[in-house]
Amino acid sequence: MSVLRRTRSSHTGTSPTVPDPAVAGAPKPETIDPAKPSSTMTPASPVPRTRMGGAWVGICAAVLTLVVLIIFMLQNTRRVEVSFLWMNGSVPLALALLIAGVGVGVVAMVVGTARVTQLRKLVRDRRQRQ
Template sequence: MSVLHRTRKSQKTSADPADTAAADPALETIPAPEASTEPVAAPAHSGDAVPRTRAGATWVGVCAAALTLVVLIVFMLQNTRRVEVNFLWMNGSVPLALALLIAGVGVGIVAMVIGTARVTQLRRIIHSRQRRH
């Protein structure tokens, strides 16, 4: 098995790699490395890799939240135009960014309620199955 290295000068292709190398001396055929039959030695210290921790995951979450807040602040500063909002019996004028933020938080709360209901349902199913067995 061989690997061909194509140069910018040569753009033609051939079915036989040996013919291509003979026709264009700029292309070289490099033999593939042979597989070693010796076992691979284990690293000297298995603790060389830094383990993932909850504190590290929390730090990544805090950084992501901070970045999200910066983007949200920029969004709110750029969308200060007031809009008319009507909801049920309430109506008023609020900045566009605030109206969208309130709508987003409302959707998040609805999603959390539905998710909590589903998790509670699954936990009840698991507990009832564990009691039977």
């Protein structure tokens, strides 16, 4: 390496291994185009999904749902007459709809639990036969 090159690279802050474009016959430095994939550039790998990430999304969804539910209940405070089997009463409209929604959720959970139990039993039986 020449003294001139060492002196120049020490003043410009570039490392001596990088070719100086001012030196005659030196190759031009390559520009990196982010839109064009290069063989030397590796794409960033996506971050893997975890259970904690899923729990965080579930908590955020639950909080947003509760906020919407609170707004709904505050806007529907008018009392309505409700009759179910032998029971009669007057309750706020939002409470009646909330009770009906919770009832549907309970029925869905019971049916889902029965199906998951059925599938687990099927898998356990297939493993025992093998």
